[in-house]
Amino acid sequence: MLRTTKIIAACALFTWAGATLAQPNVVRDVVQNVAQLSASGSVEVQQDLLSIAMSTTRDGADASAVQTQLKQALDTALAQARQAAAPGQMDVRTGAFSLQPRYGKDGKINGWQGSTELVLEGRDFLRITATAGKIQTLTLANVGFALSREQRAKVEGEAQALAIERFKGRAADVAKAFGFGSYTLREVSIGSNDQGSPRPYAMAIQARSAMSDAPVSVEAGKSTVTVTVSGSVQMK
Template sequence: MQKSCSIAWLAGAVALFAAPLQAQPLPPPQNVVQLSASGTVDVPQDHLSLTLGTTRQAADAATVQTQLKAVVDAALAEARKAAAPGQLEVRSGGFSLYPRHTEDGRISTWQGSAEIVLEGRDFGRITSTAARVSGLTVSQVAFSLSREERARVEAQAQAMAIAQFRAKAAELARAFGFADYALREVSVMADDAGTLPHPRMAAMQSKAYADAAPVPVEAGKTAVTVTVSGSVQLK
């Protein structure tokens, strides 16, 4: 009997000491305000991507592929003479080869297309190089921001957004009759308006394009925006 009482007392003691260890529900947050603020910087686009392309057609696929390869190899060799890191980068672009069918479903001919891309920050070097490349015409012009410029501008926009967030939080605290605020959580997101490729139809044939003047290009601006959002505890 005494042994049973001892066991019951020990079990009660364990339960007594274990009770405070159980998780207690936290009170719901009070005087918490959700807000967001943005900083935007307009900056000229400093990166140009110029796409040059050509098409070929023949009775068999091998002939088309051989012709395209010869034109692209010659164009790449010419363009690489003016290449400079960051200023003019040269690379191959899209390549496609597909059959053309007659009304009864038979293959009549094969047609293919190939591209090279000239891109970088030196607009003059890029356009003048494109004018010297024979056998290809300009098919697309696109502007954007370089990595270095994007990082610099995002830092500016982020500083503006954070300052706006802090000012807005302090203003809300005063408006609700509080002296200050404490930051609870925050997220930072960067975005820009982006740029769409601008198709440019080439009025000249490939043979004449080798002696053509550089394609006139003019970059626009990109609006880089950083948004800071989160919640603050008014106190």
């Protein structure tokens, strides 16, 4: 048993020593002549998605009665909105619903208050504003503009192509400036964002008659979609 143990220990020592001696032969990759770059491409586009939120509040001594009043107001508005709903043109959905106790000076509950919300959203501005104008059980709470998914995808593609071309141009210029003939791409990342400029209370003159019953006149602003390409290139 003693002889066997010594042989095993000797083999382990030899293996460790062999690994230690082999380490100096490992060739490490030294990064040289690498440039970090970034470039952006921006495209301005008309906002094509309108969102109108309508809401109402109720107050009373009985929680059940307040909840019933809110439900009736919302159901009536939903029935009117659904008649004009069209996929993509005007989508209808319920928003926030709340019911909370109201406290008196003595810290005890002396009533209840609640609110409910309905959202009309889509690309058909006239349909949405006209429908909102017909709803009597809810009032205007918020108006917002954005880009539809289809519009955003299209514009992001254009901005991305522009950003990539600018990145490639910068990479070629930098490589040339340092005396290199070309470059290869090492790594790259792409990010995008958009910044809008909504004008919810402006209205185009030609739309006045069609929107006369609307609770608010609207005209979309523009969004600027920006795509940034950043990464590193190997100059050679």
